Amino acid sequence: MDKDMYVYLIIGLVIGFIIGFIFVSVISPKARKYAKVKQELDQTKDELRVQKQMIAKHFSHSAEILDSMAKDFRRLYQHMAENSSQFMDSDNVQSLDFDSSSDSNEKKEVTLDKQPRDYSDNSSGLFKTDENKS
Numbered sequence: 001m002d003k004d005m006y007v008y009l010i011i012g013l014v015i016g017f018i019i020g021f022i023f024v025s026v027i028s029p030k031a032r033k034y035a036k037v038k039q040e041l042d043q044t045k046d047e048l049r050v051q052k053q054m055i056a057k058h059f060s061h062s063a064e065i066l067d068s069m070a071k072d073f074r075r076l077y078q079h080m081a082e083n084s085s086q087f088m089d090s091d092n093v094q095s096l097d098f099d100s101s102s103d104s105n106e107k108k109e110v111t112l113d114k115q116p117r118d119y120s121d122n123s124s125g126l127f128k129t130d131e132n133k134s
Helices: 002-027 029-087 090-095 102-113
Strands: none
Touching: 002 029
């Protein structure tokens, strides 16, 4: 009988420790605070995951739009290149080349050599006194 009593005593102690641990975990303020922080962490992780998905979707959509714009620009450029000869003769096309004309180079040199003025020839009237107005 002594052996049975010790077995029951050990089983009772183990069950008591388990119940005590559960009781302390559930009722303990630290355990509640830990559970709350863990819940907030899980919620924040979910929000971050959703935000990452939204950003990835945004950049994917932006890339598609930019690709579409590039294709449309290529089509426009090809259209302009193919049809420009119909509307302009070769003499007009050459006159539109600004780098080949010597007049524009001379004008550039003249404007680059001149230093800009930091004053005006005419007064604005801001600083006129009553004596100067008459």
